[in-house]
Amino acid sequence: MKLAEFIAGIDVGAEQPTEAALTAFETSIGCRLPDDYRRFLLACAGGYHKGGADFNSPHGDWAGSVQEVLGLRTDECSLVQTRQTPQWPTVDELLWIMSDHGGNPICMTIDKAHFGKIWFMDHEMAEYEKPWTLAQAMSDQWGYVLPLAPTFSDFIAGLYEEAAAA
Secondary structure: OOHHHHHHOEEOOOOOOOHHHHHHHHHHHOOOOOHHHHHHHHHOOOEEEOOOOEEEOOOOOEEEEEEEEOEOOOOOOEHHHHHHOOOOOOOOOEEEEEEEOOOOEEEEEOOOOOOOOEEEEOHHHOOOOOOOOHHHHHOOOOOOEEEEEOOHHHHHHHOEOOOOOO
């Protein structure tokens, strides 16, 4: 899917983000975001996707549909609000950027080792009782954090709309 097509499917309902708001957010998380994701955040305030943005696992089987797209806004689709009070357990190295149809987070890693990669978090595998690390969550023994794409642009390019049955 092309980025413009993805953005056109989002029910935005918020003001266009500013460079100042983006810079303030980057300061709060301690890093400059990848250029492709920065361009997206400045072009789209986020919101709910109206459908037709399906994604597959790295193995090629259907994994989900993008529903909520977080952005630089002040409501439930806020990157800031979701980072401060996440619905599911997470770690600082993961930036929750979207959710699928089941509320599972789609995240970008912002640590140096995995910077800019896109991940799926299966909230049913979450550890609620004790702290955990990103390495533990990515391990084959746990499988809470699963790879989706090497970059934000690759993730968007891999989105597709399921053809309607004839």
